[in-house]
Amino acid sequence: MARKKKTPEPIPMPQRRPTPVEPAERVERCGHIDQPLLLLTLLLLGLGLICMFSASYATAYDTQDGNSTYFILRQGVFAAGGLVVMFIASKFDYHKLHYFAIPSLLLAVAVMATIKIPGLKNYWVTINQATRWIKLPGLGTFQPSELAKVAVILSFSSLAAIFGKKKMHTLRWGILPFMFIIGVFAVEMLWEKHLSGTLIIAAIGMVIIYFAGANLFWFGLGGIGVGAAGIWYVRTQKYAMTRIRVWLDPFIDPMGAGYQGVQSQLAIGSGGFWGLGLGQSIQKHLYLPEPANDFVFAVWCEEMGFVGAVTLVVLFALLIWRGYYIALNASDKFGTLLAAGITTQVAVQTFLNLCVVTGLLPITGAALPFFSYGGTALLIQLAEMGILLAISREMPAPREG
Numbered sequence: 001m002a003r004k005k006k007t008p009e010p011i012p013m014p015q016r017r018p019t020p021v022e023p024a025e026r027v028e029r030c031g032h033i034d035q036p037l038l039l040l041t042l043l044l045l046g047l048g049l050i051c052m053f054s055a056s057y058a059t060a061y062d063t064q065d066g067n068s069t070y071f072i073l074r075q076g077v078f079a080a081g082g083l084v085v086m087f088i089a090s091k092f093d094y095h096k097l098h099y100f101a102i103p104s105l106l107l108a109v110a111v112m113a114t115i116k117i118p119g120l121k122n123y124w125v126t127i128n129q130a131t132r133w134i135k136l137p138g139l140g141t142f143q144p145s146e147l148a149k150v151a152v153i154l155s156f157s158s159l160a161a162i163f164g165k166k167k168m169h170t171l172r173w174g175i176l177p178f179m180f181i182i183g184v185f186a187v188e189m190l191w192e193k194h195l196s197g198t199l200i201i202a203a204i205g206m207v208i209i210y211f212a213g214a215n216l217f218w219f220g221l222g223g224i225g226v227g228a229a230g231i232w233y234v235r236t237q238k239y240a241m242t243r244i245r246v247w248l249d250p251f252i253d254p255m256g257a258g259y260q261g262v263q264s265q266l267a268i269g270s271g272g273f274w275g276l277g278l279g280q281s282i283q284k285h286l287y288l289p290e291p292a293n294d295f296v297f298a299v300w301c302e303e304m305g306f307v308g309a310v311t312l313v314v315l316f317a318l319l320i321w322r323g324y325y326i327a328l329n330a331s332d333k334f335g336t337l338l339a340a341g342i343t344t345q346v347a348v349q350t351f352l353n354l355c356v357v358t359g360l361l362p363i364t365g366a367a368l369p370f371f372s373y374g375g376t377a378l379l380i381q382l383a384e385m386g387i388l389l390a391i392s393r394e395m396p397a398p399r400e401g
Helices: 035-063 070-091 094-116 144-168 176-192 195-211 216-236 238-248 259-271 296-328 333-357 375-393
Strands: 124-127 130-136 140-142
Touching: 035 070, 035 296, 035 375, 070 375, 094 130, 094 144, 094 176, 094 333, 094 375, 130 144, 130 176, 144 176, 144 195, 144 333, 144 375, 176 195, 176 216, 195 216, 195 333, 216 238, 259 296, 296 333, 296 375, 333 375
Parallel strands: none
Antiparallel strands: 124 130, 130 140
8 A cells, every 4th residue: 555645844935034223023013103202393393483483583684684584484494394304204114214324424424524625615604703504505504513413323323233232242343433433523523613513423422322232331431532532622622611711700701702691691581480471582682692593592581481491391301201212112223223312312402502591501502403593404303303203103012901
């Protein structure tokens, strides 16, 4: 009797190995964006446009031939475009941002290096002895440091996710490459006299490599190196030392280097507890320099008082908390690092601006997110919020019970 042949078992097909920036396991996703983050973003954007218009119309009337709506109209156009970009980014697969990491880094370094090219230096704009802006035909001016911040977030997140926790725990992979990149941008920022940009980029990079699992010993050693470089920078740059002396006592030169600090404190003090009322600021009428940019918070305090200032601080704190919540609950390492980097940028810029305006830190020129005038910066900020929303869409769904 013939024996039955055994049917061969099917050979299992090899599964595609996920890329270093994709989650190894496919778990159930929540599938919807983080609504608290979206509402906080829209609320801060709306308040920012209202405050910016109130702070800018006097300056616009004086500098734009009586057109008091000049700044708010331009900001409104960028805000509308930014909302579209935020919506598109929230639908985008953020894992594909991995492929833009190195190109964006090289582009940022190249653009910032043009300040040293004689033929291209004419496109740079100098304001208050600081050369930080490039003229864009038809679009006004643009700060290359905004591109550098995005490049650091993308490149650091991508490299750290690819290296993995084991390599990130070493000095060779977890510290040296990232410190080198920060050092390159620090040198370029030195050319621009942009101390606040250096601080923001360094903070973003340090937080990302910390979230990536860098060894605390090497991490602390790198932090000491960054701090030592910052001290050297301040001590060797005459304008930086002047700002520190004026910060300690702005009344030593109230009509010169200390003028901004004095006028900002007068605006905040004039607001009292309830404020003078929306649109009723006195200091914005050609007394307070840059009322729609770096010192927009001073105008807000003068008009909305202590209550309005605390409310704004709470809103920013909630936005930052929500950003880190998304980072800690992202579905993969790349999403965690991206969310941490974006949230750190918002947190550091907000902290620096509020401390500068209130006199707790020397004047550094850091803008307040969603509030300070600057179309391209606002566009980038809303695009980053869209990336955060995309990461929140991929968060694991909450378990029942």
